Amino acid sequence: MNILGLYNYWIVIILILIGFFIVIAHENLIKKLVGLTIFQTAVFFFYISVGKIKGATAPILDDRWQLYSNPLAHCLILTAIVVGISTTALGLALVVRIQEAYGSIEEDEIQTQDTQDQLECQLEAYGPRKQFLTKRI
Amino acid sequence: MTAHLPVLQVIVPLLAAPLCLFLRIPRLVSIFAILVSFAAFLISCGLLSQVLNHGTLIYEMGGWAAPWGIEYRIDLLNGYLLLLITGVSTVVLVAAQSSISRELPENRHTFFYTAYLLCLTGLLGILATGDAFNLFVFLEISALSSYTLIALGNDRRALTASYQYLIMGTIGATFIIIGVGLMYMMTGTLNMHDLAQRLPEIYKSKTVLSAFGFFIVGVCLKLALFPLHLWLPNAYAFAPSIATAFLAATSTKVAVYVLIRYIFSIFGIEFVTTSIPLSEIFLGLGLAGIFAASINAIYQLNIKRLFAYSSVAQIGYMILGLAIGTQLGLTATLLHMFNHALMKGALFLAIGAVVYRISSSQLNHLAGLGKKMPWTMAAIVTGGLSLIGVPLTVGFVSKWYLVVALLDKGWWPVAVLVLLSSLLAVVYVWRLVEWIYFTPPRIILDEVEEAPLSQLIPIWLLVLANLYFGVDTRLTVGVSKLAAQSLFGVTP
Numbered sequence: 001m002n003i004l005g006l007y008n009y010w011i012v013i014i015l016i017l018i019g020f021f022i023v024i025a026h027e028n029l030i031k032k033l034v035g036l037t038i039f040q041t042a043v044f045f046f047y048i049s050v051g052k053i054k055g056a057t058a059p060i061l062d063d064r065w066q067l068y069s070n071p072l073a074h075c076l077i078l079t080a081i082v083v084g085i086s087t088t089a090l091g092l093a094l095v096v097r098i099q100e101a102y103g104s105i106e107e108d109e110i111q112t113q114d115t116q117d118q119l120e121c122q123l124e125a126y127g128p129r130k131q132f133l134t135k136r137i
Numbered sequence: 138m139t140a141h142l143p144v145l146q147v148i149v150p151l152l153a154a155p156l157c158l159f160l161r162i163p164r165l166v167s168i169f170a171i172l173v174s175f176a177a178f179l180i181s182c183g184l185l186s187q188v189l190n191h192g193t194l195i196y197e198m199g200g201w202a203a204p205w206g207i208e209y210r211i212d213l214l215n216g217y218l219l220l221l222i223t224g225v226s227t228v229v230l231v232a233a234q235s236s237i238s239r240e241l242p243e244n245r246h247t248f249f250y251t252a253y254l255l256c257l258t259g260l261l262g263i264l265a266t267g268d269a270f271n272l273f274v275f276l277e278i279s280a281l282s283s284y285t286l287i288a289l290g291n292d293r294r295a296l297t298a299s300y301q302y303l304i305m306g307t308i309g310a311t312f313i314i315i316g317v318g319l320m321y322m323m324t325g326t327l328n329m330h331d332l333a334q335r336l337p338e339i340y341k342s343k344t345v346l347s348a349f350g351f352f353i354v355g356v357c358l359k360l361a362l363f364p365l366h367l368w369l370p371n372a373y374a375f376a377p378s379i380a381t382a383f384l385a386a387t388s389t390k391v392a393v394y395v396l397i398r399y400i401f402s403i404f405g406i407e408f409v410t411t412s413i414p415l416s417e418i419f420l421g422l423g424l425a426g427i428f429a430a431s432i433n434a435i436y437q438l439n440i441k442r443l444f445a446y447s448s449v450a451q452i453g454y455m456i457l458g459l460a461i462g463t464q465l466g467l468t469a470t471l472l473h474m475f476n477h478a479l480m481k482g483a484l485f486l487a488i489g490a491v492v493y494r495i496s497s498s499q500l501n502h503l504a505g506l507g508k509k510m511p512w513t514m515a516a517i518v519t520g521g522l523s524l525i526g527v528p529l530t531v532g533f534v535s536k537w538y539l540v541v542a543l544l545d546k547g548w549w550p551v552a553v554l555v556l557l558s559s560l561l562a563v564v565y566v567w568r569l570v571e572w573i574y575f576t577p578p579r580i581i582l583d584e585v586e587e588a589p590l591s592q593l594i595p596i597w598l599l600v601l602a603n604l605y606f607g608v609d610t611r612l613t614v615g616v617s618k619l620a621a622q623s624l625f626g627v628t629p
Binding site: 020023029032036039040043046047050070073076079080083086087090091094095097098101102110114117121122124125126 | 270273274277281284285288293294296297299300303304307308310311314315318321322325327438439499500501579
C-alpha cells in the first residue's frame with residue numbers, strides 16, 4: 001500500500017485541516033461557517049471513499065459484474081448532508097440576527113460590546129448603592 | 138402495544154412536535170406539550186418495568202433484522218435514563234407556560250414548544266437507539282433544536298452563545314461521525330452490539346484507535362468536559378429560563394451516557410484501559426474542571442451563569458467516577474447523573490421563577506428577595522445545599538459513593554481533593570445566601586410576590602425529590618449498581 005495510492009484520504013485530511021483552521025482562525029462569523037461546511041464536506045468525501053471498491057460497479061445485480069461497491073456509505077452521507085445543510089442554515093439565520101442586534105459580524109467587535117455590558121452590570125452591583133435603586137418590571 | 142414501547146418512546150414526541158405548529162394557540166400548545174411529555178414518561182415507566190422483569194429489550198425497526206436494520210435496545214442503563222429525562226421534562230413543562238409568557242413574545246411560544254419537543258425526541262432517541270449512526274442523527278436533532286431554544290432568549294448575547302454552541306457542537310458531532318466512519322470501514326457494521334463483537338479481533342489496528350480518539354474528543358465537546366466547556370456558561374446563562382432548566386438537567390447527562398455506552402458497550406473496558414491512558418486523562422481533566430469551574434462560579438454575577446459553571450464542575454465529578462474505572466466508580470457516575478439532573482432542574486426552575494417576578498437573574502437584584510419570595514428562595518438554598526453535598530440531600534449520596542469508590546481504588550489524595558472542592562461549592566452557595574437574606578434590596582421590590590403556584594409546584598416537586606432520593610436510595614442506588622454490573626459484564 002503506497003502513500004500516493006491513498007490520495008483520496010490525503011485530500012480528505014487536507015480539507016479537514018483547512019476547514020478546521022478557518023473555523024479557529026477567522027473572526028468573521030460567515031467565514032467560520034464556510035470553514036465548518038468545508039470541514040463537514042471533507043467528512044462526506046471520506047465516507048464516499050470508504051464505500052468505493054476499485055473495479056466495482058453500482059449495486060444493481062447483473063451477470064456481467066462480480067464486484068459491487070457498498071451503497072450504504074452513500075445513504076449514510078445523504079443523511080449527514082441533510083444535517084449539514086440544516087446546521088449551515090441555522091447558523092446563517094443566527095448570523096443575520098447577530099448582525100441586527102450588534103451591527104457587526106466580526107467576533108472581536110461583538111466581544112467588545114459584550115464586555116461593555118458586563119462592566120455595566122458589575123458597576124451596578126458593586127458601585128454606589130442609592131443611585132441604582134430603581135424599579136425594574 | 139407493549140411490544141412497540143421502545144419505538145413509541147421516540148415517535149410520540151417526534152410526531153407531536155410538528156403538530157404543535159398546527160395548534161397555534163399558545164395555551165393549547167402548552168397543555169398538549171405537557172400531555173405528550175407525560176405520555177413519554179408513562180412509556181418510559183413501562184419500559185423500565187419490562188427491563189427489570191424480563192431483561193434487555195430489543196426492537197427491530199420495521200422488522201429488519203439487526204445488523205442491516207436499525208435496532209433499538211433498551212437495557213437498565215438507558216431505561217433508567219429515559220425515565221429520568223422524560224420525568225424532568227414533564228415537570229419542567231408544567232412550569233413553562235407562565236415563565237415563557239413573561240420571557241418570550243407571544244408569536245414565538247409555539248416555536249418554543251416545537252423546538253422543546255424536538256429536543257426531547259433527540260435526547261430520547263440517543264438513549265434508545267442501538268445503532269451508531271442513528272445515534273449521530275438523534276444527537277444532531279437534539280443539538281439543532283437546543284441551538285434554537287437558546288437563541289430564543291431575550292438578551293442579544295443569547296444569539297452569540299447559540300452561535301458559539303453551534304460551531305463547537307457541530308465540530309463535536311462531526312468528530313463523532315468520523316469515528317463512526319472509521320469503525321464502519323474496519324468492521325462493516327453500525328450496530329453497537331455487532332460492533333462490540335467484531336472489534337476485539339482488530340484491537341491492534343491503528344484505525345480503531347483513531348476512531349476511538351475521534352469519539353472521545355467529539356463526545357467530550359458535547360458533554361462540556363473542561364477545557365471543552367467554553368460554549369456552556371453563556372448558553373445556559375442567556376437561554377430562556379425554562380430551556381436552561383431542561384438543557385441543564387438533561388442534555389449533558391445524555392452526552393455522558395453516550396460516552397459510557399461507547400466505552401463499555403462498544404469498545405469494551407479492556408481496550409480502553411490498555412490502548413490509551415484514558416483513566417489518567419479523565420482524572421486530570423475531571424479534577425481541573427471541578428476546581429477551575431467552581432472557582433469561576435464564585436466570581437459570577439449572573440446566577441444562571443454561576444450555576445452553569447457549577448454544572449461544568451459537576452460534570453467533572455461524573456468524569457472522575459469514570460476515571461476510576463471500577464464498578465463502584467461507574468455506580469457513582471450513574472448516581473450523580475441522576476442526582477445532578479434533580480438538583481439543576483430544581484435550581485434553574487427556581488431561578489426561572491425569580492426571573493418571572495423581577496425580570497433579572499443578576500445576583501444583586503436578588504437582594505432582599507428572601508422575605509418576598511420565601512418558598513422560591515428556600516428551594517434555591519436547598520438545591521445549593523444539595524450541590525455542596527450536605528447529608529439528607531441527593532448530593533450527599535452521590536459524593537459519598539464517589540469518595541468510597543476513590544478510597545476503594547486507593548486514590549485517597551483525589552478523595553481529599555473532592556472533599557476540598559465541596560468547600561468551593563460552599564463558598565458560591567453562601568455568597569448567594571448572603572445576597573438573598575442579608576443584603577437590603579437594591580431594586581424596588583414592593584410589588585414583588587411569591588412565584589405563582591404553577592411554578593412553585595414543579596420547583597418543590599424537584600426539591601422534594603432531591604430530599605426524598607437523599608434518604609431513600611433504594612431505586613437510584615439499586616438501579617445504578619445493577620446497570621454498572623451489567624456494563625462490566627458481571628451477571629447479577
